[in-house]
Amino acid sequence: MKFSELNLKPEIQKALTNMGYEDLTPIQEQTISPILSGKDLLARAETGSGKTAACGIPLVQMIDPSINAIQALILVPTRELALQYVEEIDHIAKLTGIAPFAVFGGFSMEIQKAKLRDRVHILVATPGRLIDFLYNTKTIDLSSVHTLVVDEADEMLKMGFIEDIDFILSCLIHEHQTLFFAATMPREIERLIHVYLKEPVRIELNKKQVAPQSLVHHFKYTERSDRLNTLIQYLKKEKISQAIIFCNSRHHGEKLARELEKEFKSIGYLHGGLEQSRRTSIFERFRQNEITFMVATDIAGRGLDFSHVSHVINYDYPFGLESYTHRTGRTGRMGRSGIAMTFVTNQELGVLKSLLKTNRIDPVWHGKIPSLDLNPGAISKHHGKRNGKNRFQKGPQPVVRSRIFSNRRNDSDSSLVTNL
């Protein structure tokens, strides 16, 4: 289906053409009309499927720019995601006179306040900062909000934001539409949906297919002591346009970034402890392709769209299946091809086994293949030789649960998840 068939405001249609958006993605085909008709909605789709525009386009269509009030509120888990979301809406709304704006922690509240007093129609916010505004100032008036969006609902849960979301949802007592977007649907999210959504339209795309199809999952079995060297060799010989290299803690990421700086020119390091200005600058430089290798903690794995990323490298093995999905979802987006490379040491063989089964991953091994004691022969595939068969189609249910990074926090936003 084409956007031109949707009867959008001409200013939106023109902007979409300028953005190169012609055909709707599958999630957009299913969500845009129910949103426009005012229904509550729960949409579950893989990362990189175009959820931002699936929501952003109907929101912009529904806003009345002649009313100076916040008419749509979007909650996102991280600052970077807030920036990215607002940027996408900015593009869609460019010719409409509609003003989107983002508030998040680590940035002057005074400046944000001034903008809020001036003119904002669509507000994108991280939960902590929004609550600061709701409690401490009278700057935010949500009484005209007709659509409330919770993006990356499953990440909100994982980051300990669920009570904040619950609180914000409970603040909006007037009639309004509520939309939830997520890649996975844990039970706690179902509970919120049950409480706050009215007969929601449920859209589930690719329920069985967790990762984007265009992603190839590579693995390298290595000794812990050899890992750094293995990574350096890999970065040198592999054709990489841009890579995100994930570590599990700030400390470890910092050490790795320092080591890599000795070998490569273009290294960035993104984690939750950086000052906002620095974080934004690294983020932007990476987006502009001025940085080739970016070391990151999981903070960079959440919903961000880096379209040049050809490789996601799990230097540290991710905590939990969902983290694997989110990290690797940073590449292979919108049908572009991407490679996920995960380093595995002896300690992770047990969890790896369930990852391969549950996410139905067809692994491509580099070098030695560890014995995982699955169906004999099922996973032993050498680099370059793919038979396309997937033995795990009827695999058992998940056995490894994602580790919760932190419990609920009181601070402004994600930067204070101390380890990330």
Ligand code: ADP
């Ligand atoms: P998700 O939130 O589902 O992970 P995003 O909304 O970040 O995915 O979209 C992924 C990428 O696809 C972005 O670069 C976005 O600009 C692009 N995109 C979205 N919709 C379309 C479309 N209809 N046509 C072309 N590109 C699109």
Ligand code: MG
């Ligand atoms: Mg998204």
